[in-house]
Amino acid sequence: MISGSKMRLDWLCRACVLALAFCAVPAWAAFDLPELMTLLAKQKSGGARFTEQRFVHGLEGPLDASGTLSFDAPDKLVRRTLSPRIETMAVEGNTLTLSRGGRTRTLALDSMPELLGLVEAMRGTLTGDGATLQRYFRSTVSGSAAKWTLDLVPMDSRLAAQVRSMRISGRASDVQGLEMEFVGGDRSVMNITPGNAAPSSAPGRTTP
16 A cells, blocks of 8 residues: 555655756747747748837937838838838848939948848848858847747947947738837838838838
8 A cells, every 4th residue: 555655745746847848848939030030931022111219319309200111032122111201222242222202322332241131131031041040140030930039239349349239120021110229329120011101100200
């Protein structure tokens, strides 16, 4: 006959093993960069509307902008600002094209390392290209496939002299937000809504 104390000890051992098993699950199921990149790579193209607020040190209230974003794999990214003024920034390969007020200017991205890093952060995320991200940034992923956050810290000294950090957030394969902290205290917050609906205007101070 098994004594009561032995039964209690046996139950306690089983409970400890079960508890350890449950504690181990998050480590085994941790959502990491390769998993996030695999998820994002499923999107080959897409469109979205955005609203952006830029908080500038010394100014009361944010500078607001809104417009649309579009992406076509492997490397075409277009940002069209509709408010406060119409302007377009299109990137394809190593070519950057800026259009505003009837004027167009074309530049080579690799001639501007600071901008190249920012563009590659977005393209690398949208295409699920983890190798490109890790070439320019130290990356940390948190959350799950249902709701994730990707924190990026520049490794390139020229980019790091201007941008302190970036945070990209989303759900599943949709990117929904981009926050940037600049050296000197300025900050940019962009909310992204997948789809082709016309962007809504955001209240506040507009870019001069």
